[in-house]
Amino acid sequence: MVLEATVLIIDNSEWSRNGDYTPNRFQAQIDAVHYLFSIKRSDNPENTVGLIANAGDSPDVRVSLTADLGVMLKGMQGLQVRGESHFDTGIQIAQLVLKHRANKYQKQRIVAFVSSPIDADEKSLVKLGKKLKKNGVSIDVVNFGEQTSNEQKLTAFVDAANNNNTSHLVTIPPGPHVLSEQIRASPIVGEIQTGAGGSGGGGGGDFDFGMDADMDPELALALRMSLQEEEERQRREAAQQGGASNSGGGEGHADDGDAMMEDIDEDEQIRRAIQMSLMESGGGGDDLNDQSDDVVASLLGSLPGVDPNDPDIQDALGSSDQSKNTGNGSNKDKSQE
Secondary structure, three states: OOOEEEEEEEOOOHHHHOOOOOOOHHHHHHHHHHHHHHHHHHHOOOOEEEEEEOEOOOOEEEEEEEOOHHHHHHHHOOOOOOOOEOHHHHHHHHHHHHHOOOOOOOEEEEEEEEOOOOOOOHHHHHHHHHHHHHOOEEEEEEEEOOHHHHHHHHHHHHHHHOOOOOOEEEEEOOOOOOHHHHHHOOHHHHHHHHHHHHHOOOOHHHOOOOOOOOOOHHHHHHHHHHHHHHHHHHHHHHHHHHHHHHHHHHHHHHHHHHHHHHHOOHHHHHHHHHHHHHHHOOOOOHHHHHHHHHHHHHHHHHOOOOOOOOHHHHHHHHHHHHHHHHHHHHHHHHHHO
16 A cells, blocks of 8 residues: 555646536546545545646645545535646646645655646656656646647656656547546556555455445455454464364374274283383382382282283283393493493
8 A cells, every 4th residue: 555645636727618528528537536536545544635726827726635535525616617727837836735745754646637738848848747756756647638739748748757657648538438437447546456456445346345445445444454354363263273183183193092002902901001000100220120020910909800810911921021131131231331
């Protein structure tokens, strides 16, 4: 989300009365101003937008930089078609408005509508474009109505102001299409839509919550943040469940061990139980070997239904004693060496 301050410059000259755009050039710009304000605010709630009327005796700052839609609508009330456009003067005033923005961390951008012939010469426009580039101001120009006569001048102006492809010239020919829809598909808002990604921030038509994001940008942002938090919570739960399944696999191995013990005959189980008990009682040693017979007798006597004098049990005990004696002998030999 780009943190940006934007000044919109509307061409309300007498040329904007023409009806070659729906419904006419002036009303088409008003609709586009509404759209641009909404999409700038939906991209980042801290973005601010201002409005300048470019025609008349001199350009008129109708709305200074604001984030309030009500202030923007109030500033647009009473806006009339009159006089001739002052394109270059309006650009310079917009630059001053951006210079005095409250949040200096905001990037600076001007979006200018041109629907009448430009009186300024190409050389002065190139000089103005270089000044914008030097001051870090990006410029987007919507060239419509008199696009043929203005194309060369505006191309040179935008090229002079362009810095890392942050400025754009969009030429829209007349036709039955809506001006704001043509702007929606242009590079002017294409970067915003790309930055918003799949979360639906590019415009109301792409929003995934069954509402128009342009109508309430703050609610749309809150819904996107809630969706991201829910996705993060689901990822954490999935990771925890994966860890639990791994530990469950360890329990499965233990169950397999119990099943293997069930397959061993009763005598072998008794012999292993005796060996484990001897190990837990203090490990190996001469004292343990001396007491092992008493411990074995005690254990066998405590087991229900077990006869300590059973020949199989005596054989198992004999083999266990032989293995321990062999181990002790080898350990003694190693110590002597």
